[in-house]
Amino acid sequence: MLPAGPHSASPDPVRVAVVIPAHDEAAAIAGVVRGVLSAGTAFPLSEVIVTDDGSRDSTARILAELAAEEPRLTVVTHPRAAGQSAAIHSAVRRATAPVVAMLDGDGQNPPEDLPKLIAPFLDDAPARLGLVAGQRVGRRDTLSKRLASGFANRLRGALLQDGTRDTGCGLKAFRRDAFLMLPYFDHMHRYLPALFQRDGWEVRHVDVGHRPREGGRSKYTNLGRGLVGAVDLVGVSWLIRRRKRALTPADLLAGGQDGPTC
Template sequence: MVEVSIVIPARNESGNILPLLDGIDAACTGKADYEVIVVDDCSTDGMGDLVRARMAGHPNLRLIRHDVSGGQSAGVHSGVLAAKGGVVCTLDGDGQNPPEELPKLFLPLLAEGSDAIGLVAGQRVGRQDTMSKKLASRLANALRSWALNDKTRDTGCGLKGFRREAFLRLPFFNHMHRYLPALFARDGWQVAHVDVSHRPRGEGRSNYNNLQRGFVGAVDLIGVMWLLRRRKVSRPTEAGQG
């Protein structure tokens, strides 16, 4: 039985995907029954073919392909829908999220007495990015934290672990992956945080720039603030016969 599904949303990461998959196997073998789901967001560099070739010797590896590029949140959502595990972990396909950090995400959710925890969010330390990217991220995180009070210093980290059914109850929207702590807390779940390391990007280049992130982030932040204010506050309890 699959306990943990590891979802990798990726686009044009042919130079990074195979070392990443090797690292996942090295980090997770013997720690949980797991599967790996690569969600190919319309790659044009042959990444999907590399994953398909690897699947012959790795029965726990799966490939999902988008017919239209949908971005990171769409990739995560497609992977979670397909997942067989009750716990899902995500990490980016560019190799910047070290796979050896994955047990920090799923072991707390598999532990006895952890039923109240819905999300374990990775928090990057020692970020290996350009100064402009780090400054833009710091500003965005400060603004989001002030507006949502989500008690999370780094929501942009791709390393996250969460309960599948709880995630699927969240309202889906593009870029929702950056607001998971606030959305899980909105539904009454506890959110745990763990420090994780960070690496320089391997091959290729990022699919997004700071201007794109800033523009969509401002619109999304307003939408998430609205969602938090409109959350359901009543909780139903079924009564037995009197």
């Protein structure tokens, strides 16, 4: 168990928030939330925050019903769709726990894999551990999507040298304070390993499962993802080159601490 930090009176367990971005996920969101609550019996889950990113189906109604039953569930509502990165950012800002885990709202990320991502933050975690990223094994997507993703990951890895074979996996856990110090931009969620490393944080990887989509449809096309990704890749590469190596956020946040405090 992590020490609570220099300003805490007792070594209480580090609290964990789980955030879920959702846009038109009426077919899957209830199962995802219930799966998170079930998985949360294996770690100190204190809050679940779902961002309803301008859904036009019954996602909002389903979330309201779930929130009425579960006091740990908070729903953040975007009046219009702002994108996955914006939905994640809104939920992380609303969270109060020092460790945050995230997964997609479409049901393809198994909630039972959450404990594997969170465990490194709870058991003698080094002060510089910033991110634990899931890497999908046995992806349950179409062949065209797997091929496009594989090409994009190889190109990204060659340019960014982030040591991540699957940056598109929605399952991740990280320090909330470190995340909120990252440069924010649309689609940033695809580049979290590189951005955390840029700021001096240690990044670990864990193999996780993958499921077929439970309903609805993907919000991305291969062409759309590729065009946006090419522009983002150039921008992230520039951000990494521009980092001055005197003091990083990891130096400032992790210095003199044993890890996330309660």
